[in-house]
Amino acid sequence: MSLFFIFSKYIRENVESLAIEVVESVLHRMKLDIPEWEKEQAIAIYVELLSYFGESLINEGKDLVPDTFIVWSKRNAAMQVSSRGKISEIAVRYSPTRDVFTEILTKISIDLGLSVKENALIIKRINTMLDISLNETVFAFERLLDEAREETKKELAALSAPIIPVKDGVVILPLVGYIDSYRANYIMEYVVPKIADMDINHVIADFSGIFTINIDIAEHIHQIGSMLQLMGIHVITTGLRPELAQLVINSRINISAIETFANVKKALESIK
Template sequence: MTLVLNVSNHLIDNAESLAEEIVDGVLHNMKLKIPQWEKEQAITMYIEFINFLGNSLFIEEEEVPQTLIEWSKRNAARQVSPEGKISKIMVRYPPTRDIFTDIITNISIEFGLSLKDHSFIIKRINNMLDISLNETVFAFERLSDEYREETQRELAELSAPIVLIKEGTAVLPFIGIIDSYRASYIMEKVVPKIADLQLNYVIADFSGILKIDIDIARHLHQIGQMLDLLGIQTFTTGLRPELAQTVVNSGINMSKITTFANVKQALESIK
């Protein structure tokens, strides 16, 4: 127990130099360059990590410092982007384990620790690193889901803007790929906005649509029916042959849809 106490005191007394050794070792082994602020943040975290480790050698429960959890979450947050990859963070854990193992092995030899005590410390370190890794992955998945939902919502807003042309008349240009999420968004968010504008005519322009499937065609037809129920006359423009074929295949009766080649023609029909 005295030998473990000596190791505990050594870890606490030398936490800063050991933290710097760990961070420098990982960066060197991976040939990795990071901003100075990120390096300092990592050193600060490992100082607390080592202090916590030193103090925990006499505690049976395996816990981790909150700083480690927050640091892991921040690492995940920095990777949440269209190009971000969680693997950039995960690949740092194996060399970190190796360096920790080498440091603790040298300390164990220096203080004459038994193999059992040495193994105990290594297991505790690995447990802390495993929790950090799990927190990083969980945070990345949660933040990525939130990012995708926000991006999807923003794209849905852009996919069907309401463009006022003149009093009582607006163009609803569908842009990009209309999927089930965007179709639902148009139904739930865009149609109420159209109703609030007290329009008489809406020109649904499909010239910016890349493709639609049969289910989406039915969704869009339902949107047109909702506008009709609101007393708003709907015209369809820009329906290319391949899109028209999809509409026909969906079972929608085209004879009940007022169509024009383009927005200009639709506007000219409105007196």
């Protein structure tokens, strides 16, 4: 019976106690205090990893990392994104985890009489597993963070241009906050079609809640108004502060075809 086989057999027979030792040692070194459920989850995952690790030493055809370990890595990334945590909070755990594994596996190698070369191969194998886990965690974190940011941008864009029905055939489109190219395009792609699907005759575009815009954004907004007019919808603008009005004039945008009022109240009074 080869020493590698004996080592593998030892790992598989003592997998639960080894997993507990790994988790407890890492928590002690990092001075971490985690909930009991999280500790039990980590132990269960390391039980599976070590079982898989032990089998891989005598079965070269085996994948380097079990699927559940990859799933666990991705789940950790998802938890960090949902809690607005940093990926570094997970990454810093890998170094002490490597150290703990190296010490435990080296001690077992010495006790079982493995050579330095054999022990080096064992340490290399466990480090490869940990590298794959770290990579999967980082990749998942970046992807999920990008998705979360995109969703947040969509939510903010929707909040920046809500459609508010005030009476039959009339809606107010209050433009709120900072209007950038993303939000302007969002209005064009999502808000305008939604208005088109409604039985609307008049749209009051209120600018009083806008913090700032530039000439390019003013052009976008003008295009939105033109699209609505082409659909046969009467467009009225309100709340154009002096600096916004000056920007429109400087941009040479022709707004002569659009009625303008100081506020929404006067615009509503003008609609018969």
